[in-house]
Amino acid sequence: MDTNEKQTHTKPLGGLLAAAVSRAVPVVAGIEDKALDAPTPCADYDVRALANHLLHVVVEFQKLAVKRDSDFSSPPDYVAEGGWRERFATEADVLVEAWSTPGAEEGTTGSLNMPARTVGGMALLDLTAHAWDLARATGQEYAAEPAVVAELTGVVERLAPTGREMGAFGAAVPVGADAGPFERLLAATGRDPYRV
Template sequence: MDTNEKQTQKQKQAKPLGGLLAAAVSRAVPVVAGIEDKVLDARTPCADYDVKTLANHLLHVVVEFQKLAVKQDSDFSSPPDYVARAGWRERFAREAEALVEAWSTPGALEGTTGAMNMPARTVGGMALLDLTAHAWDLARATGQSYEADPAVVAELTEVVERLAPTGREMGVFGAAVPVGADADPFARLLAATGRDPYGH
């Protein structure tokens, strides 16, 4: 079997992205709902973000990646202050469900999307990564528990392997954090993005 045939077979075997996003959303929404106002200024595993800033970023990511699913232009440069508005936790839940719907629509994974004209499935994988990693960041920062769906972790392990070199050049990922041989797959995934899965 040549490389192209292997890639085609792999794509056929890949789990639907919409289902993976739904699994990630089901874990992220309770974390966001559990963020209390008194911890909005707490630091997070993302060095440049406190909880409020990261929550704003994540909600903006969820909104903008909906546009990318339908091949519209997006703007990640200046997130609005969603958290300053009443009902922002409920809005996150609504927008996250809309994200799942957008990437579950026929044609969403076809062609390219975004300013860099990246393959749509790769862009959808980036949405899945942000949703998963930042939900963990927020859970860690606010004293909540978080457990990623195993199928999501498996998908993101491949996503990070593909994107990590470019991500590190762009400053999106930090240097990989060493973990022990007994580390579970999610810990390895977090470490590959530059996060310490066992620290803060």
């Protein structure tokens, strides 16, 4: 299969991000203030820190869609600024629009000069995995869109070795033969899909 044929069968990132956003926004909106200090499946983050991180991801990946430099070094404390739940919804829509723009998936972007499609996939992964993290930490339900899971399965396969070296992914967690695609995806990123 040549590259052009492969791209023909690939779903546009904008649509996949829109699907992920539609699942993530209700989770963020459902975070109560009393849950902000609760632990999450990401050992380095409590709910407040993870909400700040995810909002920063949404803001910075907008820049990467238009081939501008991003800065992930020190996320602002969006939660302390107030209105962060509403801002997340607004910025997430801007992210979808940015990655839906013609040319966003083409070429390379970011300081690592990575293929734009891969970079957009990283945004998709953060939106999906961290929405699950926040839902799990705050007692909410979360189910990923099947098309998003299918896309991310390939993204994680490509990124996992480097992601583990950089500490972004944990060691893969074993799952049973009856595990579904989303459970397998979470496990591949180092999350235990069964842990409450």
